[in-house]
Amino acid sequence: MLSYWERETFFTNVDVCIVGAGLVGLSAALHLKQKESALNIIVVERASLPHGATSRNAGFACFGSVSEILEDIRNSDEQTVLSLIEKRWKGLQLLKKNIGEENLGIEYFGGNEIFLETEKEVFEKCSDEINTLNKNLKAIIGSEKIFSNADEKIAEFGLNKVEHLIHNDFEAQINTGKMMKTLLQKVQQIGVQILFGLKIENIVDEENKAVLQTNDFNFAAKKVLICTNGFAQQLLPNIDVKPARAQVLITKPIKNLKIKGTFHYQNGFYYFRNVGNRVLFGGGRNLAFEEETTSEIALTDLIQQQLDKILKEIILPKNDYKIDMRWSGIMGVSNEKLPITKWLNSSMAVALRCNGMGVALGSQTGMDGSNLILESGI
Ligand SMILES: Cc1cc2nc3c(=O)[nH]c(=O)nc-3n(C[C@H](O)[C@H](O)[C@H](O)COP(=O)(O)OP(=O)(O)OC[C@H]3O[C@@H](n4cnc5c(N)ncnc54)[C@H](O)[C@@H]3O)c2cc1C
Structure with a gap:
């Protein structure tokens, strides 16, 4: 249950909600905010630290x-x-x-x-x-x-x-640790809010907005970019990852x-x-x-x-x-080696599936996801 203050301060007038604070989600947030500084962007991450692949990887900068x-x-x-x-x-x-x-x-x-x-x-x-x-x-x-x-x-x-x-x-x-720490700091310094410990359970496309459901409360964003990578099928059962x-x-x-x-x-x-x-x-x-x-x-x-x-x-x-x-x-x-960046409906896009080479592919995949949002004219 949210308080009035919490709702008004953190969850009102959200332009873009990025789900997942791995390299892809944070790179998307960085690029989006650098391009459109007036946008109110939040990144939500289910764990106390990013907790999927990026902060746990081997750090090979390989191709x-x-x-x-x-x-x-x-x-x-x-x-x-x-x-x-x-x-x-x-x-x-x-x-x-x-x-x-x-x-x-x-x-x-x-x-x-x-x-x-x-x-x-x-x-x-x-x-x-x-x-x-x-x-x-x-x-x-x-x-x-x-x-x-x-x-x-x-x-x-x-x-x-x-x-x-x-x-x-x-x-x-x-x-890898230094990379994530720097990226988290950079994104926060330019005014993106990162909310840790907030797992999105479901997202519903409504007229001109998406409603994000957690196990405690719901909030709305004009656009959502899903960057949950290996966990994507939990929100999107049919996605090819x-x-x-x-x-x-x-x-x-x-x-x-x-x-x-x-x-x-x-x-x-x-x-x-x-x-x-x-x-x-x-x-x-x-x-x-x-x-x-x-x-x-x-x-x-x-x-x-x-x-x-x-x-x-x-x-x-x-x-x-x-x-x-x-x-x-x-x-x-997936057997398909290229990442997916595409709109799923009028409010929800995905940027994910870097396979085992996200160090190389993650920054551009995030940027491609943020470009989708920018092109939507938000
Ligand atoms: C052990 C290991 C070694 C690797 N070694 C290398 C390597 O050496 N070189 C290389 O290029 N690649 C490597 N990779 C792959 C690389 O780390 C990934 O391709 C890349 O980090 C993917 O980034 P991402 O942002 O898409 O995903 P992630 O980093 O997984 O980010 C997704 C985030 O979404 C969050 N999330 C999921 N569901 C929800 C939800 N419902 N609500 C809120 N948040 C949610 C997760 O907690 C996670 O933090 C390795 C991966 C692993 C696991």
């Missing part, structure tokens, strides 16, 4: 490993995949512009895709395509030396059982850590990186696709045990280490 790109080309066509990579690359530049390199804590250590002795065939296919890919990506990235065979780095990184390594000079890593849980762990600081940069393994189903002198490692969703198609933030023994095994046998075979934390987050995925 695709060779095996992922080739798999995507097999599933669609080369031109579509190149334009997707271009979106990711441009999205990363937009993220840097919005947040600033220092606030992102960006580190240009490069990326690496590793192949075990059992993955000779996949490696050879990838290696054969490096030159063609580099040529095709030159116009996007601005260099022809993007991917290269770099087996000599395997020993440098202290990896075990790894036979081949493809290096990507243009992949980087960010500090499914939840996909991703589980990760991080070690305590490790003496003489050799791992530096970002690493992809098994078509991107596993990923690890250094965070200072710690290792962050995640993946394994392919072990239990059905069970991991969930919006429940939780851990499972099956996946955590597999992460432990790979960490010990392949990533840190010679180091003493302890696990500091384990957590999971929820992505929004």
